[in-house]
Amino acid sequence: xxxxxxxxxxxxxxxxxxxxxxxxxxxxxxxxxxxxxxxxxxxxxxxxxxxxxxxxxxxxxxxxxxxxxxxxxxxxxxxxxxxxxxxxxxxxxxxxxxxxxxxxxxxxxxxxxxxxxxxxxxxxxxxxxxxxxxxxxxxxxxxxxxxxxxxxxxxxxxxxxxxxxxxxxxxxxxxxxxxxxxxxxxxxxxxxxxxxxxxxxxxxxxxxxxxxxxxxxxxxxxxxxxxxxxxxxxxxxxxxxxxxxxxxxxxxxxxxxxxxxxxxxxxxxxxxxxxxxxxxxxxxxxxxxxxxxxxxxxxxxxxxxxxxxxxxxxxxxxxxxxxxxxxxxxxxxxxxxxxxxxxxxxxxxxxxxxxxxxxxxxxxxxxxxxxxxxxxxxxxxxxx
Numbered sequence: 330x331x332x333x334x335x336x337x338x339x340x341x342x343x344x345x346x347x348x349x350x351x352x353x354x355x356x357x358x359x360x361x362x363x364x365x366x367x368x369x370x371x372x373x374x375x376x377x378x379x380x381x382x383x384x385x386x387x388x389x390x391x392x393x394x395x396x397x398x399x400x401x402x403x404x405x406x407x408x409x410x411x412x413x414x415x416x417x418x419x420x421x422x423x424x425x426x427x428x429x430x431x432x433x434x435x436x437x438x439x440x441x442x443x444x445x446x447x448x449x450x451x452x453x454x455x456x457x458x459x460x461x462x463x464x465x466x467x468x469x470x471x472x473x474x475x476x477x478x479x480x481x482x483x484x485x486x487x488x489x490x491x492x493x494x495x496x497x498x499x500x501x502x503x504x505x506x507x508x509x510x511x512x513x514x515x516x517x518x519x520x521x522x523x524x525x526x527x528x529x530x531x532x533x534x535x536x537x538x539x540x541x542x543x544x545x546x547x548x549x550x551x552x553x554x555x556x557x558x559x560x561x562x563x564x565x566x567x568x569x570x571x572x573x574x575x576x577x578x579x580x581x582x583x584x585x586x587x588x589x590x591x592x593x594x595x596x597x598x599x600x601x602x603x604x605x606x607x608x609x610x611x612x613x614x615x616x617x618x619x620x621x622x623x624x625x626x627x628x629x630x631x632x633x634x635x636x637x638x639x640x641x642x643x644x645x646x647x648x649x650x651x652x653x654x655x656x657x658x659x660x661x662x663x664x665x666x667x668x669x670x671x672x673x674x675x676x677x678x679x680x681x682x683x684x685x686x687x688x689x690x691x692x693x694x695x696x697x698x699x700x701x702x703x704x705x706x707x708x709x710x711x712x713x
């Protein structure tokens with residue numbers, strides 16, 4: 330009975346209620362999308378392993394490290410496995426088809442990343458083919474690639490055409506794993522550099538270290554960096570999480586702006602919902618005066634108004650949350666090269682529900698105060 334009363338009161342002025350409901354839905358949708366974009370920025374951080382370290386040039390990532398460093402790092406106590414990778418920065422056909430691609434030590438790289446699931450036969454084929462490459466499932470789907478397809482990357486940092494053969498397609502162990510990357514043999518890159526640009530040969534971008542115990546990260550990092558102190562290429566070793574956070578920090582101003590916009594949207598819709606509730610209660614002030622005359626206390630009247638506000642906001646919130654999923658699918662189609670992992674999380678859904686509850690409560694506060702404090706005589710004498 331109470332639910333029916335709340336529903337009828339909420340939709341007494343149908344057009345106004347529907348417009349408010351739609352506004353709440355749009356706000357919740359926008360808030361959810363913006364929160365998902367922020368989460369996508371941190372996807373690499375979330376996927377980082379506690380037992381992996383990254384060693385790079387202490388000056389900048391744009392400066393490479395000698396390949397000879399590998400054997401010295403491998404000899405450090407606590408180092409369980411080692412590989413290296415170099416950002417290649419190639420494009421497929423033209424610059425619009427940008428995606429992450431790396432030259433890696435094919436013998437050791439995949440072993441350091443158990444979150445990349447590769448069929449054993451395909452992994453073996455990749456290891457045997459000097460011009461072979463491994464691509465993510467998302468990337469293969471994007472370009473229609475199949476195992477055995479011949480593709481060509483156009484080099485930017487390393488100019489020229491680089492023919493490759495897709496020998497393996499990996500899938501992520503979970504939904505937070507980026508499936509839009511390509512890996513090929515560093516040996517293939519290095520052999521060409523020896524011929525066309527010898528000074529650039531025998532260098533790697535970063536070293537990836539797996540340590541035996543995650544708690545020894547600080548000690549191993551210090552030991553690695555001590556090996557190359559005062560050398561021409563000093564190193565900076567940090568956890569994989571810290572390494573990924575370094576990239577996020579570069580965009581901190583953008584992330585802060587996105588967060589601010591999301592909260593501004595919520596503030597605006599709070600004002601809109603509150604205005605709707607104030608108008609609705611003002612039009613029915615004499616009804617509330619009658620209820621007060623019949624003995625309804627402030628708590629019960631406040632509950633009726635808060636329930637009405639919640640019905641409107643809950644309906645709009647449900648519509649907004651439902652619309653978030655197809656909106657993300659459409660959005661991911663256009664920004665997959667920028668945000669490879671774009672998925673709404675349980676935390677974002679929880680935030681959406683909290684937003685709906687907050688909007689409902691704030692929208693009800695002012696009309697509740699008005700109804701509770703206005704004298705019965707004054708309310709009965711009020712028309713409209």
